[in-house]
Every structure is written in C-alpha cells, then in structure tokens.
Amino acid sequence: MTSPQGKKRASTMSNDQSLISRVSRGVSQSPIIHQTKRAASDAAFVSKKLIRSTGRAAWIAGTTFLILVVPLIIEMDREQQVNDLELQQASLLGTSK
Template sequence: MASSSRSSSSSSEGILARVSNTVSQSPVLYRGRQVASDAAYVTKRLLKSTGNAAWFAGTTFLILVVPLIIQMDREQQMNELELQQASLLGAPPAAPSK
C-alpha cells in the first residue's frame, strides 16, 4: 500500500511537471511575454518623451511668459497710480484706455 501511494504521488508530480513544462514552453505564453515586454518598452519611451515635452514647455513658460506677466502687472499699477494722482490733483477722471 505504501508503494502504491508513492507511485501515485510520483505519477501526479510527473503529470504536473509535464503540464507545467508544456505551458511554460507554449508559443502563446512566449508571444504574451514578448507583447508585454514590447508594451513596457513603448510605455517607458512615451513617459520619457512626455517628460521631455513637459520640461521644454515649463522652461519656455518661465523664460517667455512670466516676465511678460510681470511687465503687464507693472504697467497696470502705473496706470492706476497715474489715475490716482490725477484725481488727487483735481483733474477730471479720464476713461481707462484699453
């Protein structure tokens, strides 16, 4: 009886090993791994390109747009100061130019 339980366990291990071996060498599994690897590569490249584009856009914004915003704010403050001074001196208020 002990030998029959051994042979059944060894035969079940043989079946599991064969099934596992067959599945691991399956062309479908190989193709799936290849597709997953390709997808990971494309995703990595896409993220790198997106990061480069974000860096380019951010630095361009800082160099070109932020100084423009600061200058426009200064100009608006100067216009408001001129209007305030004109009203203190008693000049009629001028319509704000746009």
C-alpha cells in the first residue's frame, strides 16, 4: 500500500519539476537572453570572417614575399660575392680599385 506521505512527496516533486520547467522556459524566452544569444552569434560570425580574411591576407603576403623578395635577396648576395671575389683578386694582383 502506498502511504499518504509517499503520494504527497511524489506530488511535491512533480510540482517542483513543473515549476522549474516553467521558470526555465520563461528565462529562455527572455528578451535579454535572446539578445545575448544573438550578440554572441553575431560576434562568432564576425570573428570567423575576420580569421578567414586574415588568413587570405597572410597567404597573399607570403606568396608575394616568396616571388618578389627572396629572388632579390639571392641576387644581392650573389652581387656581394662577386664584389668580394673582385676585391680578393685585385689584392692578389697588387692593383687597387
């Protein structure tokens, strides 16, 4: 047999659960919560776009550097080696430049 105390406890628990669900539903439908979720979603969207465009800019800068600057550095190094070699040969031959 079920005691009256057991029925009362079950009834109280179901009332508590329904109250909690009603309150949580009310809070989740709050305009402040809705605005906060929307702001977070917008911030995530903007961050994703910013990261993507930054990655593209980095790719463009990197490939431009490799195509234009690295060959220039190599050529300047070769020119310096040629100048050093000419100075070395001039000092061996006794002529000054």
